[in-house]
Amino acid sequence: MPATDDASDWFSRETVGRDITRIWEPYVHAYFRSNIFHVRGRDIDLVIDAGMGLVPLRPMLNLPGTKPVAAVATHIHVDHVGGLNEFETRAGHREEAAFFADMADEHTLAHLFRAQPEPVRRSPDGAWSPRSFQVRPAPLTQILEEGDKIETGDRSLRVLHFPGHSPGSIGLLDEGHGEFFAGDAVYRGRLIDDLPGSDVQAYRKTMQQLLQIEFSRAYCGHGEPIDQNELRSIARAYLDSTS
Template identity: 40%
Template sequence: MSAVKIAERWFERQSVGDGVTLLYEPHVHPFIRCNIWHVAGRDRDLLIDTGTGVASLRAEVAKITARPVTAVATHIHYDHVGSFHEFDCRLMHEYEAPRMRDYREFAALDMAHFPEDIRACLAGYGLAEADGALVDALPHEGYDIASYRVRSIEATGTIGEGDVIDLGDRHFSVFHLPGHSPGSIGLFEAATKTLFSGDAIYDGPLLDELPGSDIAVYRQTIKRLRDMEVAIVHGGHDPSFGRERMIEICDAWLALRG
């Protein structure tokens, strides 16, 4: 069914404590409803992933902060980089930054446009036989779902394993967590044992057969995550969770993939 209603507001936000705010797009199907994480810092703020780009994320973030913002893409999939172009400081892993400069990745808001190889990966989400729009509203009159594209943009910097993002009073170490995609990363704050994991791990079916995914590489990432001393994990999708749940997710995936 095509989306016909006009959304009163495109984003919702929720404070989760410790200076962290979750932003999300309620009118987007959960499959591509990325968790967008805003972290307040003393000198600048951090934005982890940028959603679909259907509506202006920068305008929404401006309601939260007047400080400069560092936008980090945990990986290149379209539900995480749609508004990447809106921010002046843009960081992503060196493996995927060249592909962001000339964006040719798959991106669609309608299941009718999904190729068969991607549909085949989505059984865990109940989408394999789905058809129709992945949004249940439009951001404004005249918005054309079929014309949806992700804007190509050059990252202003690349990041990789061991790099640190400094907000003045908060510091986040970059972990390279490939498998879901070659340049997937997470950000870890040692002081609070908080991990922003992107799509390397979240509390839902982990996608490991997409174009660019690598199960053998992913296995090493999952084993690494299982051994991490974390207090809270804020994933790229679905609710946040603690270390005990992370171990359960890792063990379930390892049992499935061997």
């Protein structure tokens, strides 16, 4: 397994919306290859999810030195919280808040990543070993509830609780711009509802809630952005498959 020659090569990125960059880790196993979103706000920048933490994330964001930055975890799973400890302001849902303090395998499911025959296609550095991989603790500095608002100065994002994939899964809805950060509540492909902590009946209620949300573009925890019609099609298909 070759190592990366330059840490900057570990991440890929693309602009997906006004002041929104999608970042991902192309060498990570596809199951754990999640999206990180950097939302540049007038007063505060947001980092929504934080990848695996195999290579430092913060230096790759070109963050302004004087502007505050807040990191929001859409849920506790390893592929979304690995780099969360790099940020001083860290937010997540109350249902999973206690888990961020120790990042135990039973909650992050990091052991599932370590157990993969090939967890990465390219080593993040020459000394890295999946056997020694651990998620660094990142106690929350802000606990989020359904209906809370996250303000950037030119955006207002409403917190929506979407249990099912995990107990504390959330999304962030920017109604003013018609943009929706969906986390792992919904994305293209098979929705994962059989992990420890998953709950099919709760997920069904989340799908019913998703059918009511109005937006133009959804930024999902995995894969490409989708529009409202595609999201609703995914939600209906899940409801049909689990009825």
